[in-house]
Amino acid sequence: MSEPRQTHFGARTVDLAAKQGLVDDVFRSVARRYDLMNDLMSGGLHRAWKDALVTAVNPPKGDRPFAVIDAAGGTGDIAFRVCDINAEMLAVGRERALERGLDGAVSFIDGNAEALPFPDKSFDAYTIAFGIRNVPRIERALAEAYRVLKPGARFLCLEFSAVDVPGLDALYDLYSFNVIPALGRTVAGDAEAYRYLVESIRRFPKPQVFAGMISNAGFRRVSFRPLTGGIVALHSGWRL
Numbered sequence: 001m002s003e004p005r006q007t008h009f010g011a012r013t014v015d016l017a018a019k020q021g022l023v024d025d026v027f028r029s030v031a032r033r034y035d036l037m038n039d040l041m042s043g044g045l046h047r048a049w050k051d052a053l054v055t056a057v058n059p060p061k062g063d064r065p066f067a068v069i070d071a072a073g074g075t076g077d078i079a080f081r082v083c084d085i086n087a088e089m090l091a092v093g094r095e096r097a098l099e100r101g102l103d104g105a106v107s108f109i110d111g112n113a114e115a116l117p118f119p120d121k122s123f124d125a126y127t128i129a130f131g132i133r134n135v136p137r138i139e140r141a142l143a144e145a146y147r148v149l150k151p152g153a154r155f156l157c158l159e160f161s162a163v164d165v166p167g168l169d170a171l172y173d174l175y176s177f178n179v180i181p182a183l184g185r186t187v188a189g190d191a192e193a194y195r196y197l198v199e200s201i202r203r204f205p206k207p208q209v210f211a212g213m214i215s216n217a218g219f220r221r222v223s224f225r226p227l228t229g230g231i232v233a234l235h236s237g238w239r240l
């Protein structure tokens with residue numbers, strides 16, 4: 001099946017080939033304020049969501065090596081092996097790993113989730129947190145996740161989702177379209193970047209549809225779990 005030539009960049013329709021450059025501009029612009037903005041925008045909740053993801057990875061106890069790739073890893077919050085397309089986000093991540101004495105345990109690799117620079121069947125788990133909706137060709141990223149995972153390994157994706165609590169949806173919209181761009185302007189000096197982030201959340205497929213995409217990539221036992229009234233969902237699938 002041929003790929004569509006156009007896609008969404010937030011609320012705008014853009015050529016598929018142009019999207020990655022626009023996404024890169026957003027994260028280049030906000031990299032230095034990215035961590036602070038996450039705490040402010042989510043009232044710290046992003047930490048609990050990421051904890052849920054890391055808990056689900058559940059590496060075996062003991063010394064057996066367990067290789068995890070965290071795609072679109074940004075500044076390294078999930079931090080096992082971080083692969084991200086944006087050098088500025090990776091630079092912040094490397095500094096944080098150094099500060100925490102983790103620089104030996106985590107490698108930060110410049111790479112595209114659509115064409116991962118790793119051999120087939122090399123990882124025991126693949127994680128991606130708030131990254132996949134930024135990737136222009138989501139199907140390619142899912143196919144790559146499948147390719148690099150070993151048989152028996154797990155795919156885990158944290159992404160914004162569809163709020164399913166009456167009342168919370170209206171409040172969430174109000175907050176997203178008003179407070180977040182204003183915070184972006186004041187704290188990160190870029191309201192547009194944060195308007196893009198909000199719009200891209202709205203454009204992302206509903207969780208059932210995204211689960212179908214994960215299945216189509218070849219994953220089995222596909223499931224998702226809504227967190228915080230559906231603001232976020234944790235998606236899971238296995239390469240069997």
Ligand SMILES: C[S@@+](CC[C@H](N)C(=O)[O-])C[C@H]1O[C@@H](n2cnc3c(N)ncnc32)[C@H](O)[C@@H]1O
Pocket residue numbers: 020023024027071072073074075076077078083084085086089111112113114128129130131134135136
């Ligand atoms: C919202 S941030 C998420 C960062 C981190 N995972 C977190 O949860 O804090 C999205 C990240 O996706 C990265 N990204 C966008 N397109 C990408 C691609 N094609 N391949 C890899 N990373 C990409 C961006 O550079 C950015 O660091």
